[in-house]
Amino acid sequence: MAVASLVFVTLVFWALVRVMGLILARFYPQKFKELTDPVAPGSPALLPTSSSHGSARKRFHHLSIGHWSLSFSTNALNSALYKLVPDTPPWRAFHRLFYSAGAVFGLLSLFGSMAFLAANGISLLVVFAKLASPSADITAVQTLSPQDLEFRSNSSSSYSTRTYFAQSMAGGSNGFVSLIPGVNIHVSSLGYYVLALLVCGVVHELGHALAAIVERVPIESVGVFLYVIYPGAFVDLHQASLETKGPSQKLRVICAGVWHNVVLGLWVWLVLTTLPLWLSWGYKLSNSGVVVLDVTRDSPLRGHVPPAAMISQVNGRDASTVQDWEQLLYENLVDDTSIHQGYCVTASREDKGTLECCDVSEAHPFGRRPSSLQCFQELDATKTLMSPMQACLLAHNITENHPRCRSRSDCDMASGPMQCMSVYVPQPYVRLIRLSIRDRESTATLNPSSKDTSRTVTFLGDPREIWEGVRIGSLVPRARWLPICIPYMVEELLQFIMSFTFALAVFNMVPSHMLDGQHALVVIVDVIMDWIHGHVSGESLDVSGKSHVSFGRVDARKRSTVKWISNAATVLLSVTMLRSVLGAFGI
Structure with missing residues (x-):
């Protein structure tokens, strides 16, 4: 049902996009033609020396509407981007150092991602070999202990339990999980999903743009796109200018995107760990129980435990934090004393x-x-x-x-x-679990000294039904008029951003086709083969890098090396992605 709803909404959205395009073409033909006509690339100076370069060319905006894609690019933001990088010696030195650290991380990420993909490929071959073995017992089913049966601690969520994000991450193999809307991401979380992808994409491309300005590589245009339901961003650099730079300068520009993703991920992690401090203006950690955020429709507790109610005890024991709640449910699962x-x-x-x-x-x-x-x-x-x-x-x-x-x-x-x-x-x-509940009317003041009007809800069933069906949190509003959901909406969005940005930081440096890792591989192969050629032939090596040419014009040996490595990386990445997607579908 969730997949069908997602497909229906997607089809309706793209149908509306096509209709809007036809309406604009019918009633505003001239403006629509100007907006959708291809823009010829300009010829800016190779080494701009000031932020005035962004406004030197005539401004343009370009809209492209495809059957399942929508993109918009402009150069109107170029001036604003140049202003973000002050052209003074101290700032220039700082940015060079900052993006040099990014280049180091990018190289480590390139080799680390290849090692991960190779290990994953080898483990998959081992599995196939075991299945092909005549003595293999393919009917054997791995049995899980009670604590492993859908009862994994939600360590990534400190202030609430069972977010849709946390549910999708549970059970991932080899530390890599595909997040697919309608499959292991609930449709209700699609907004978080799309917004997080867009934020990570914009920050990534902003890294390339700012590093290019630092290295005096002109920016042609910037833009955003939407492909089916996946958003992203892009930046077009002046390639002729980039090709004149040395290897270290190229790597600083190429690796700047993933470096920005790392910085974004660390910042988001810091905000998540200090979320009560950021939200202290209107919210605080509850010291008298956990608050009910939502109860799923199929939960037997729906109607008995309303949202915004406080759960103070489980079988007579205090549940003051998210960790207390999960620990008490876990203990009731593995211990049959209650029944x-x-x-x-x-x-x-x-x-x-x-x-x-x-x-x-x-x-x-x-x-x-x-x-x-x-x-x-x-x-x-x-x-x-x-x-x-x-x-x-x-x-x-x-x-x-x-x-x-x-x-x-x-x-x-x-x-x-x-x-x-x-x-x-x-x-x-099956266990007997008694929940001490205080409805929101009795907790409106959040005053522990107020009259206790708690009631008890008796649940007879599997504790995992409570854990899966009741989402709870530990942040409560200071005033009754404040929505109780805001901290948890912020938390879930930040979780998506942190997951996506760290994934981009690693997998975008895989030397596969169309990824940043392939461009970094070209630079690395150029440097290594030029060094080998210089030592073997006795010729001097031009370390300035200006003799290096682009990927399309390198000699046959360089092209062949880059091609074979890129093809191997693409195959390994495809196998890993396929394995992860099948895992998301439970295959």
Whole structure:
């Protein structure tokens, strides 16, 4: 359903784009023609010496509308970009040093990404070899321990649980997960997804543009594009000017994009770790429980635990933070004490045939028919030769109003014959969990000294249903009129940005076709082969780099080396991407 909704929205959007294009062409033909006609490249000076270069040419804007693509480019922003890089000696030295560090990182990322892809390719070959082996047991299924079954700690989310981003990252193989809208990214998170991609793309291209200005390479134009649902940005540099630069200057420009992504990722990480400080004007960390942000439609707790309510305790133990909440649910999953907790109840032996609620099995742990009653069974019946006594009782009433016991001897017989009985559910992961809830009306002032109006919600089921169905947070508004969702919207957007920007910082330096890594590879091959040629032939090497030519005109040996390495990197990257995409689909 999510995929169908995404496809429908995408088709409608692009249909509207085409209709708008036809309307503009029909009613404003001249302006539309000027806007969509190809723009001939200018011929700016090779080495501009001031920011006036950005306004030296006539301004232009260019719009391109394709069947599934939309792009817009302009040179109107060139002057603003030049103003970001002051042309003074101290600033020039700082920027050279800054982008030199970026070039070092870019080279490390290039070799590191190739090592990662090679290791991934080898591991895939090992898997295929094992499957092809006659002794391989392809029917064997890996069994997961209870704590691994959809119960992974959300370490990337400090202030809320089970964001759509965190759900999509769970279960990734080899540290690489494809985030696909409608598959492992909920459609409701599409806005975060698109905005994060656009921010990362703009920051990446801004790196290339600013580094080019530092190295006095003219900027032709900048722009943004949208391909299907994937946005991005681009910058066009004057290639003839770039080709005259030395290897270190080229690498500073080429690697500046991924270096900006690293800086953006570190800044976002810092903001995430100090988010309460940034939002302290209107929000604070709760010290009296965790706040309910959302309850999924298919959750059994929907309607019983409303959004904005506070959960202060789980089975009588305080849940003050996100980590407390997850730890308590985890402990209840791996420990079956709660389901075997006895309660002193007044009960007599009845005909078992009349106890419909006790007609349970592992396939039907709560009975074959819906009922408000739950089957209870005598706790210490194994000490007698008689069959265990059973009774159909209201679980919430029993757990709230009856004393606990371990055996019948713990019960007070003064008020009549009593039995020590516990919930009977023949299913290994069903637990009895009591949540102490305070609705938002009673927490509006967020004053711990205010009158306690908490209530208890009794849940009988798998704790993973709570963890998956109830999203909670630890940041609460200081005033009732403030929306409770703002900190968590900011958190999820920052998580997407951090993930995408670090991914760009690594995988954009893979020496594959059309990536920054391939351009860096050309420079590296040029330097290495020129050095080898100079030492073997005894000729001097022009270290200025001005004798180096572009990728299209290098000699046959350089072209062949770059081609083979790029093809190998493209194959390895394609295999890794395919493996990750299949993993996103659960294949």
